[in-house]
Amino acid sequence: MTICHFFLQGRCRFGERCWNEHPHGWGDGGGGRPPPPQQYPAAPSGCSRGGWSNSSQRYSNVIQPSNFSKSTAWGGSRDPGKTSFGSFDSGASSSGSRNVGFSQNRFSTLSSNQVDGEGIAKDMEVWESSGQWTFSVYSPMKEKPNISGFTDISPEELRLEYSNCITSNTLQSYLSSIQQLVNLWKSRLLELKNISAATRGALVRPGVSFLFSVIAGFPVNSSSSSGAQNFSFKPTSAFGAAPSSSSTSVFGAAVMPTAPALTASSSSNSTLTTSAPTSFGFGEAAAVSAASFSFKSLEVFNFGSAGFSGFPASSPVGTAGASGSPAFGPSGSGSGATPFGLSAGGFGQSGASSTLPSSRGSDTASAEHLFTPKNELTAEELKQFVAKKFTLGKVPLKPPPEGLLSI
Amino acid sequence: MSLFGTTSGFGTSGTSMFGSTATDNHNPMKDIEVTSSPDDSIGCLSFSPPTLPGNFLIAGSWANDVRCWEVQDNGQTIPKAQQMHTGPVLDVCWSDDGSKVFTASCDKTAKMWDLNSNQAIQIAQHDAPVKTVHWIKAPNYSCVMTGSWDKTLKFWDTRSPSPMMTLQLPERCYCADVVYPMAAVATAERGLIVYQLENQPSEFRRIESPLKHQHRCVAIFKDKQNKPTGFALGSIEGRVAIHYINPPNPAKDNFTFKCHRSNGTNTSAPQDIYAVNGIAFHPVHGTLATVGSDGRFSFWDKDARTKLKTSEQLDQPISACCFNHNGNIFAYASSYDWSKGHEFYNPQKKNYIFLRNAAEELKPRNKK
Numbered sequence: 001m002t003i004c005h006f007f008l009q010g011r012c013r014f015g016e017r018c019w020n021e022h023p024h025g026w027g028d029g030g031g032g033r034p035p036p037p038q039q040y041p042a043a044p045s046g047c048s049r050g051g052w053s054n055s056s057q058r059y060s061n062v063i064q065p066s067n068f069s070k071s072t073a074w075g076g077s078r079d080p081g082k083t084s085f086g087s088f089d090s091g092a093s094s095s096g097s098r099n100v101g102f103s104q105n106r107f108s109t110l111s112s113n114q115v116d117g118e119g120i121a122k123d124m125e126v127w128e129s130s131g132q133w134t135f136s137v138y139s140p141m142k143e144k145p146n147i148s149g150f151t152d153i154s155p156e157e158l159r160l161e162y163s164n165c166i167t168s169n170t171l172q173s174y175l176s177s178i179q180q181l182v183n184l185w186k187s188r189l190l191e192l193k194n195i196s197a198a199t200r201g202a203l204v205r206p207g208v209s210f211l212f213s214v215i216a217g218f219p220v221n222s223s224s225s226s227g228a229q230n231f232s233f234k235p236t237s238a239f240g241a242a243p244s245s246s247s248t249s250v251f252g253a254a255v256m257p258t259a260p261a262l263t264a265s266s267s268s269n270s271t272l273t274t275s276a277p278t279s280f281g282f283g284e285a286a287a288v289s290a291a292s293f294s295f296k297s298l299e300v301f302n303f304g305s306a307g308f309s310g311f312p313a314s315s316p317v318g319t320a321g322a323s324g325s326p327a328f329g330p331s332g333s334g335s336g337a338t339p340f341g342l343s344a345g346g347f348g349q350s351g352a353s354s355t356l357p358s359s360r361g362s363d364t365a366s367a368e369h370l371f372t373p374k375n376e377l378t379a380e381e382l383k384q385f386v387a388k389k390f391t392l393g394k395v396p397l398k399p400p401p402e403g404l405l406s407i
Numbered sequence: 408m409s410l411f412g413t414t415s416g417f418g419t420s421g422t423s424m425f426g427s428t429a430t431d432n433h434n435p436m437k438d439i440e441v442t443s444s445p446d447d448s449i450g451c452l453s454f455s456p457p458t459l460p461g462n463f464l465i466a467g468s469w470a471n472d473v474r475c476w477e478v479q480d481n482g483q484t485i486p487k488a489q490q491m492h493t494g495p496v497l498d499v500c501w502s503d504d505g506s507k508v509f510t511a512s513c514d515k516t517a518k519m520w521d522l523n524s525n526q527a528i529q530i531a532q533h534d535a536p537v538k539t540v541h542w543i544k545a546p547n548y549s550c551v552m553t554g555s556w557d558k559t560l561k562f563w564d565t566r567s568p569s570p571m572m573t574l575q576l577p578e579r580c581y582c583a584d585v586v587y588p589m590a591a592v593a594t595a596e597r598g599l600i601v602y603q604l605e606n607q608p609s610e611f612r613r614i615e616s617p618l619k620h621q622h623r624c625v626a627i628f629k630d631k632q633n634k635p636t637g638f639a640l641g642s643i644e645g646r647v648a649i650h651y652i653n654p655p656n657p658a659k660d661n662f663t664f665k666c667h668r669s670n671g672t673n674t675s676a677p678q679d680i681y682a683v684n685g686i687a688f689h690p691v692h693g694t695l696a697t698v699g700s701d702g703r704f705s706f707w708d709k710d711a712r713t714k715l716k717t718s719e720q721l722d723q724p725i726s727a728c729c730f731n732h733n734g735n736i737f738a739y740a741s742s743y744d745w746s747k748g749h750e751f752y753n754p755q756k757k758n759y760i761f762l763r764n765a766a767e768e769l770k771p772r773n774k775k
Contacts, residue, residue: 123619125677126677126678126680129677130668130677130678130679130680131679131680131681131747132620132643132644132645132679132680132681132682133620133621133643133644133682133746135621136620136621136642136643136644137595137596137597137620137621138619138620139597139616139619140619141619142615142616142617142618142619142663144615146596146597152578152595152596152597152621154579154581154595154621154623155682155744155745155746156450156495156497156536156538156745157556157579158745158748159469159495159745159749160494160495160513160536162745162749162752163469163495174749178748178749
């Protein structure tokens, strides 16, 4: 029997009735599937299409085009709509006939180290709209560490809590803690949705380190708040509260490089990610006044830059303001210090959106004073300091004047 | 002639006494309903091993009880016995000779239930609810493995009050499966560890999770030589990952697939995504069944990477499932799994366990 050419291409109209041989390694469920308009009763018998998806975009690091050699030999490039059972995430199928989706993977150019910001935003949207279980951890790509800020609670644990509360008559506290957890989740979700939009451009740059995923680790949830103690921030007790304010976030970003585990280059992804939650408390309670943050963070800036390989040499704090302030402006600026930029973008986001424009100059030497005399501030900076909260994109790089501190 | 295992329609004769024209959707698949089902959500199901003649089904529920039924060939289910814990029962399993049943409960203990004497004694103690219990039968030892939310995995000789061995887990144990000599444990925070059980249990490998969300259930599958070779891992995000331990080509052999989602092919409307509550492999065909919070079960062929069947939607989530020892019966439990929180919990709602003839529907897609 001759081998059926059309079957190999995945478009045999006769399916099981075909007179030619259909090699059975294909798993095509009984014959090639005809183009959709032709409903072919025999062929897809029992072979329903649902479930095997092709959203391979997120799993770009696992896709290896070389696996397609088998399929290309057969010229099998069908569009996904015709496959018998959709297609898969990650990896070509063993029968090699279903890889089409991967060639369309628009993220295939991303290096495996890059985190796909768009994917994260999409995941967050799906999470929000799909009604899936709320209290789950999440990681932007398979085989990558979890993004912090999400707690893992299984339905059984929750239910057990409920039963215990019912019996001990503390139902109200159960309800309110659930509410709190949901709020935490919601705000974290929003942050992640927005980071990705903002930093999308920066993500695709070569050399963008995986630091991005670290960034995502900012608002600390209560369990990791203890780590924040590492930093000599006064309001450590404020950490662990619901991430609400955005005012501190930008400075928080500055802090990042100094996290003890951070000295390494971007390749030490996992260390970064795991240390991230412990080392900052951005978006922490508004109790952390910007002022107290500022001068500490500046000190921190100084040694931070040394250890941070992602930066161009000159970039530490001081110049940050100038060259597109990568520290504070995410994506948009996209200069060499992108990791930093990304992070800042991340932080800036809690609730707010959009890219941060670079905070203009008057940068250098800010580290030298603890406080800036009022006359050295521009009107805008002054306005920022005076305001209750910082506006994203306008956060001054210089420390506030002494008189404006309100600790 | 045994009706279980043939294609005759025993299902029709054995349906519940509510009548076949029920307008409610509690049994859209017209499967056999188990009599005197538990009063609260069923967390776990387990069929007796082949060493026991006949089929006996054990179910643990959130009403703190463990019930046992005899399932006869004509589909009739006869309640046999019941035992109580002081907390909801999260997992059950049989010993290899079919004489004992092990039960794990939120009361932080695991018990051994001797069916002949109908006595249950405590054999394990943890600091937090015990989520999984499995019997390990090795050539040189036998023990019970319990995984708990106290982040430990303990191995118990049933005669001694202290564990033979304790292994630390990175996080709370969420699900586990044992097929000698392999054990797979999935924990919170997407942890995944495989153990090898020869000589004595030891950690074999920590695996980076192939899934992005919380792990919910795991089941080990075997290769053609009947050796465990990988596992299927389900998450709350309507996705199952098939993962081989030592595949010739990991990128190609390991894959994930979406399941238990609404409007699967229509990508414009936002999908509803449901958790995968249980995965079970057919002991003969090697095909798998998944049950989800959407109230459906699906059968899949992982080698052909195709779906074999999806059921109609039940009016409640399906919280547990299992196959009997020869793969003729597929049991699934319809009860609330807390997937939508306490607001959707209705204590008055009846919980069901259904039995379905699984001999034909789970045949692999392409016979070699």
